[in-house]
Amino acid sequence: MNEALGYVHGLVGWAFSLAEAYDVPSLIGAGVFFLFAGLALLFACGVVFLRNVVHSALSLTATFICVACLYLSIDADFMGAVQILVYGGAVAVLIVMAIMLTRRDDMAHSNPSRGLWQHAGAAVVSGLFLLGMAAVAVLSPFQSAPQPLGDAAPGLADLMLSHYVLPFEVAAVLLLIAMIGAILLAKGAEES
Amino acid sequence: MNLMDFVRLATHVGLHHFLLFSALLFAIGLFGLLTKKGLIPLLMCVELMLNAVNINLVAFNHYMPVSDYSGQLMAIFAVAVAASEVAVGVALAFRIYRDHGTVDVDELREMKG
Numbered sequence: 001m002n003e004a005l006g007y008v009h010g011l012v013g014w015a016f017s018l019a020e021a022y023d024v025p026s027l028i029g030a031g032v033f034f035l036f037a038g039l040a041l042l043f044a045c046g047v048v049f050l051r052n053v054v055h056s057a058l059s060l061t062a063t064f065i066c067v068a069c070l071y072l073s074i075d076a077d078f079m080g081a082v083q084i085l086v087y088g089g090a091v092a093v094l095i096v097m098a099i100m101l102t103r104r105d106d107m108a109h110s111n112p113s114r115g116l117w118q119h120a121g122a123a124v125v126s127g128l129f130l131l132g133m134a135a136v137a138v139l140s141p142f143q144s145a146p147q148p149l150g151d152a153a154p155g156l157a158d159l160m161l162s163h164y165v166l167p168f169e170v171a172a173v174l175l176l177i178a179m180i181g182a183i184l185l186a187k188g189a190e191e192s
Numbered sequence: 193m194n195l196m197d198f199v200r201l202a203t204h205v206g207l208h209h210f211l212l213f214s215a216l217l218f219a220i221g222l223f224g225l226l227t228k229k230g231l232i233p234l235l236m237c238v239e240l241m242l243n244a245v246n247i248n249l250v251a252f253n254h255y256m257p258v259s260d261y262s263g264q265l266m267a268i269f270a271v272a273v274a275a276s277e278v279a280v281g282v283a284l285a286f287r288i289y290r291d292h293g294t295v296d297v298d299e300l301r302e303m304k305g
Contacts, residue, residue: 030203037213044217047236048224060236063217067243074210074254079264083246086271091239091278098232098282102289112229112296122226130219137211145257155261156268164265171272178276182283 032073040066053099053111061092078152210251218244231285231295235278242274 043066046059064087071080103110113119149155160168221240228234246267253263289295 026204030205033205033209037209041213041216041220044220044240047233047240048220048227053230053233056233056236060239063240064243067247070210070213070247071250074251076250076254076264079246079250079267082268082271086275087239087243090275094278094282095232095236095239098235098285101286102232102295110230111233113227114229114298119227122223125226126219126223129222130215133215133218134212137208137215142207142255143257146255147257149259149261152261152264156265159261159265164262167269171269175272175276178279182279185280185283186286188287 029073033070036066036069036073040070051109051111052107053103054096054107056111057092057095057099060095061088064088064092074146075149076152078156207251207255210247210255214244214247214251217241217247229296229298231288231297232282234297235281235285238281239274239278242270246270 040063043059043063047056047063050056050059064083068080068083068088071077071083099110218241221237221244224237224240225234228237249263249267249270253261253267285295288300292300294300
């Protein structure tokens with residue numbers, strides 16, 4: 001009994017010293033980051049390596065939602081909401097609809113890959129890219145100084161309707177053109 | 193550098209963590225783009241790469257000493273362009289499937305000289 005109490009006491013003391021050494025909020029932030037980043041990378045690998053293309057689409061949606069959680073963890077709440085609405089909602093539905101419209105046979109092997117040589121080449125290319133980007137990211141002397149910018153949505157609205165009003169209108173026109181173009185492409189202009 | 197220093201450095205989440213994460217996500221998307229055969233999986237891999245770019249923009253906006261939300265605004269414009277890209281890409285895939293009966297990019301070689 002005394003031994004068990006002593007063990008618990010030692011454990012609690014160890015936890016307190018750990019909490020003093022590494023302040024707890026930063027440790028929780030690290031836990032959140034590694035949880036969602038790891039899940040996002042796992043689901044991204046699922047997009048590439050799963051055999052069934054519907055499972056790939058589901059995995060892609062899960063990746064989008066994990067990335068949205070990462071946005072929320074760095075105070076980009078509006079960006080997280082946009083990510084869930086546009087990617088987790090609209091893009092996921094569009095992709096699943098495209099899968100259902102372009103395939104009528106069985107789904108079990110619906111996500112084919114190229115041969116071994118293409119895999120080796122792709123691994124070399126993406127590995128070299130990753131090496132270069134990681135070297136640049138780690139060796140650059142960024143001064144991390146997060147500072148409070150206030151609420152995201154009002155700040156974004158002010159920017160969008162004052163300094164960036166022309167790109168805002170151009171984006172609206174682009175979305176309209178893309179919608180009309182998609183309808184024309186899918187329907188076929190000559191049939192109307 | 194001993195182990196405890198490394199753990200302290202790794203658990204202090206900063207800009208480098210987000211840059212490495214987005215580089216990994218982009219590399220996975222690039223690998224898929226180079227190895228997949230179907231048109232729809234290629235679109236999905238492009239979406240992964242676009243997401244990696246958006247993470248970079250938002251992380252720079254949060255961690256660098258800036259005074260407004262320009263970085264997040266760029267990411268929102270990128271989302272709008274990506275949405276229209278997906279709409280047109282899906283319509284193209286549907287059209288190609290209707291005209292050729294397949295969405296395998298290795299079998300679509302009419303333009304090959």
